[in-house]
Amino acid sequence: MLNYRQLHYFWSVARTGSIARASEQLNLTPQTISGQLSLLEAHLGVALFRKAGRQLELTEAGRRALPYAERIFQTGAELEALLRHQPAEQPVLFRVGVADVVPKSIVYRLLEPTMALAEPLRITCREDKLERLLADLAIQRLDLVISDSPMPSHLDIKGISHKLGECGIGFFAAPALAAALEGPFPACLTGQPVLIPGADSVVHKRLLRWFDEQQVQPRVVGEFDDSALMQAFGQSGAGVFVAPSAIAEEVSRQYGVQCIGQTDAVSESFHAISVERRTHHPAIVALSEGARRDLFHHTAP
Known part of the structure; x- marks a missing residue:
C-alpha cells in the first residue's frame, strides 16, 4: 500500500525544487526526507527525481506522479477544512430505500414520526427494485429498506426483516x-x-x-x-x-x-429491512414504534 507520508515528502520536494527547502518547510532533517524518498522509490520501483546541478528535477515517472499527488493533498486540505468548520449540531443522515411497489402514502406515514425527532435529521429516499436496494443495504449505502415483503430467502445478502404491520x-x-x-x-x-x-x-x-x-x-x-x-x-x-x-x-x-x-x-404487510437484528438508529426506532402505534391495527411481535 502506498505510504502517503512518503508521498507528501515527494510532493513537497517537487514543489520546492530541493530537499533542503522542503526540509525547512516540513521542519525535518534533509536526511529524513532523503531516506523516505528512497523508500518510496524502492516501493514503486521507479526513480522520481534526478540531480540537475544542485537542484533536483522530476523524472518522467515523477512528472506523471505529481498531478496525482497534487489532487490527493488538495482533496485532503478540502476535507480538513470541511470537518473543522462543521456546525455544532449536525443532522443525522437517514438513508432509506423504498421498494417501488410500496404505496407512497404508506412511505410518508411510516417516515412521518422521524421528522418529529428532537435530534436533527436529514432523510434521503431512493426508490428501486427490492434486490438492488438490498445490495446497497449490504454495503451500507442505505440504513433501511421499506418493502411489502420480508427479506427474500434466496438472496445471499445479510439483512434482518422487522414486520411493521399488516x-x-x-x-x-x-x-x-x-x-x-x-x-x-x-x-x-x-x-x-x-x-x-x-x-x-x-x-x-x-x-x-x-x-x-x-x-x-x-x-x-x-x-x-x-x-x-x-x-x-x-x-x-x-x-x-x-x-x-x-x-x-x-x-x-x-x-x-x-x-x-x-x-x-x-x-398487505410492510417490512423494514436492516442489517442489524436490534435497531439502534433513532429514526428506525421512531419509524417502527409509529407504525405499530398509529398506522396498523395488526402487528407482529
Whole structure:
C-alpha cells in the first residue's frame, strides 16, 4: 500500500525544487526526507527525481506522479477544512430505500414520526427494485429498506426483516365510475375495468385469487409497479384501483375518489429491512414504534 507520508515528502520536494527547502518547510532533517524518498522509490520501483546541478528535477515517472499527488493533498486540505468548520449540531443522515411497489402514502406515514425527532435529521429516499436496494443495504449505502415483503430467502445478502404491520385492501373509484357500478360489493366489479399492482407486488397473486374465490370477473385493464401511477390512472376514471386500507382516508381525500369496498381476505404487510437484528438508529426506532402505534391495527411481535 502506498505510504502517503512518503508521498507528501515527494510532493513537497517537487514543489520546492530541493530537499533542503522542503526540509525547512516540513521542519525535518534533509536526511529524513532523503531516506523516505528512497523508500518510496524502492516501493514503486521507479526513480522520481534526478540531480540537475544542485537542484533536483522530476523524472518522467515523477512528472506523471505529481498531478496525482497534487489532487490527493488538495482533496485532503478540502476535507480538513470541511470537518473543522462543521456546525455544532449536525443532522443525522437517514438513508432509506423504498421498494417501488410500496404505496407512497404508506412511505410518508411510516417516515412521518422521524421528522418529529428532537435530534436533527436529514432523510434521503431512493426508490428501486427490492434486490438492488438490498445490495446497497449490504454495503451500507442505505440504513433501511421499506418493502411489502420480508427479506427474500434466496438472496445471499445479510439483512434482518422487522414486520411493521399488516392491513387489508380497499377498492377505490372516481365518482363517475363509482356511480356506474351496480349491485353490492364485490359483485359490482364484474365486467368493470380494474387497475392492479404489478406482478412484483406481493398482493398481485392474492388479489387475482380472491377474484376467483368471490366469482368476480373484472376486466384488468392495467398493471402497475408504481402505485402512484396506478392511483393517477384511477383518479382519471380509467378503472377501479386498490390501496392499503390503512390509508383509505388519505387516498380518498388526495385523489378525490370513493372507497367502494374493502376486504381483509387480501392483506398487505410492510417490512423494514436492516442489517442489524436490534435497531439502534433513532429514526428506525421512531419509524417502527409509529407504525405499530398509529398506522396498523395488526402487528407482529
